[in-house]
Every structure is written in C-alpha cells, then in structure tokens.
Amino acid sequence: MAQASGLTLLSPEERNPLRTSTFGTGQMIMDAFNRGCRRFTIGLGGSATNDGGTGMLEALGFRFMDNNGKLVLNCCGEKLSEIASIDSSKVSAELLASSFIAACDVETVFYGEYGATKVFAPQKGASDSDIRILENGMQSLASNIFREYGIDLGEIAGSGAAGGTGGALLTFLNGKLCKGADLILNAARFEDIIEDSDLIITGEGRIDCQTFCGKLPSRVLSRVSDKGIPVLAIAGIVNLSNEDICNSGFASILPIQPTPASPEELAAAMHPSAAAENIRNTIINYLH
Numbered sequence: 001m002a003q004a005s006g007l008t009l010l011s012p013e014e015r016n017p018l019r020t021s022t023f024g025t026g027q028m029i030m031d032a033f034n035r036g037c038r039r040f041t042i043g044l045g046g047s048a049t050n051d052g053g054t055g056m057l058e059a060l061g062f063r064f065m066d067n068n069g070k071l072v073l074n075c076c077g078e079k080l081s082e083i084a085s086i087d088s089s090k091v092s093a094e095l096l097a098s099s100f101i102a103a104c105d106v107e108t109v110f111y112g113e114y115g116a117t118k119v120f121a122p123q124k125g126a127s128d129s130d131i132r133i134l135e136n137g138m139q140s141l142a143s144n145i146f147r148e149y150g151i152d153l154g155e156i157a158g159s160g161a162a163g164g165t166g167g168a169l170l171t172f173l174n175g176k177l178c179k180g181a182d183l184i185l186n187a188a189r190f191e192d193i194i195e196d197s198d199l200i201i202t203g204e205g206r207i208d209c210q211t212f213c214g215k216l217p218s219r220v221l222s223r224v225s226d227k228g229i230p231v232l233a234i235a236g237i238v239n240l241s242n243e244d245i246c247n248s249g250f251a252s253i254l255p256i257q258p259t260p261a262s263p264e265e266l267a268a269a270m271h272p273s274a275a276a277e278n279i280r281n282t283i284i285n286y287l288h
Helices: 023-034 054-060 077-082 116-124 128-149 161-172 180-187 216-223 242-246 263-269 272-287
Strands: 039-043 063-065 085-087 099-104 176-179 200-207 231-238 252-255
Touching (some): 023 039, 023 054, 054 063, 077 128, 085 128, 116 128, 116 161, 128 161, 176 180, 200 216, 252 272, 263 272
Parallel strands (some): 099 176, 200 231, 231 252
C-alpha cells in the first residue's frame, strides 16, 4: 500500500485523510490480476488513507450507493457516511475467488476508541473536526457491513489497518489478516539464521507504544525471549519514556537521530545514504 496509497508520496500540505483514497492500491491489484495473478499478499503499512478500503474496492468493480440509489463515486473518507449499500455484481467472479492475505502488524479495529481513525488519522493530517467526520463515516460503513455480511469489524483486530483496508479485504474479498512481521520472519527462516547470534538488531521508522502491538521489533523480541540473545532496537524516532524503554525487554532502544530534529532534518535523514550512516554510527557507539 505504501507504494500506491502511501503517506510518503504526499507533501505535508497534501495530507488530508478526508480526501485521500486507496484507489491506487485497487489499480495495482487489478493490474496483477489482469496479468494472471490469483494469489495476493498485500502489505498494509504506511498508508495516507482513512477510507475503509472503499477506494480500493471501487477500483476492483464494487459499487457504492446512497439512500436514493445514486452511485457514490470517487470514494474517500469524507464520503463514507453517504454509502447506504454495496453492490458486488460487477466484480469479476474469478477475482472474488482469488486468495488474499493482508499482512498487517497492528491490532487496530475498524472503528471506536481504539479504531483506525482515532489511533492513526492524526498522523495522516486529520484535525479534530476531520476525526469526527471520519469516525462517523467508518461507523456508518461498519453498520452497513454488519447488516449485509454479519461481520462486526469493531471486534476484529487488524481490520483497522491502513485506514480500514484490512477490514475491506476481510469482508469483501474473503481475505485473511496475518501478522506481516511473522510472515516475513518465517520467509527469512528467522530461527535458523539467529542460531549462533550474540546480538540481534531490529528496528522501524518510529518506535512508540504501537510498536508493542505486534509490529516487527516486538515480534523479533518475542521469538527470541527463550534463547537468551539480547535484542537492540533502533528507530528514526523513539517516542517512549526511559521507564518504558527499561521495561520493554530490549537491551536498549536507540534513535539514530543524535538530537531532536526539525521536519526538514528528518526528511533529509530519510535519504538512504544518510539513514545508513546514522544506523552505522548508532550501532558502533552502542557496541563501544
């Protein structure tokens, strides 16, 4: 999703989850489908969206109608409350029969206090008033889904991933929600490659309380908890208290940025060469 509907594709001024859409993700799926793909694994990280996956579904042929039977076009977060019914009759039967795995590391649900909007929309540019509009829309869409499919996405962990795209894949494409971290660790034969390790280094862009809700660093830590191997976590930004870090189970949690940085400095630090140098220096200083 980050390649088609990602936050980093937008400038700060363009970030508006009322208007952003997962339509591009749906286009990528259709392109792969038209090339013969029938098994899809979709990474749900890094999205700029909060449209409940409706843009993606629209690109796949799903149609959304309002109370008057009129099509709701160009689906996005601010239009969710307009949707009264969902029509899949124009969607390819072969696409509906395809296999979909949604790789997600968060346990966020579709709506509610711990739902997609309230947890992640502020990071995507939503104001307090935007959050109210988006949350009302997500609850409205979830009510339609419950009425038509009997699925309560407010009770399903991971359904709120990528602004609700996890729930859309689960509901409309019979997708399976899997921990992305475990999927990658299994593919990499993690237990085999760490067998003789003295130290494991893991990390992500930002380490905060969400990290411990199933994201990669926490999954790495849990999978070596009985092996006695220390785990160092590094991140572009660490937003934890010293007490949280001490109680985390990691040998240490370190930011690769040496001092608090401005948005411009953070943007420059994301360049691959700059990031590599910061990572190298952080690990060397830790080992010394």
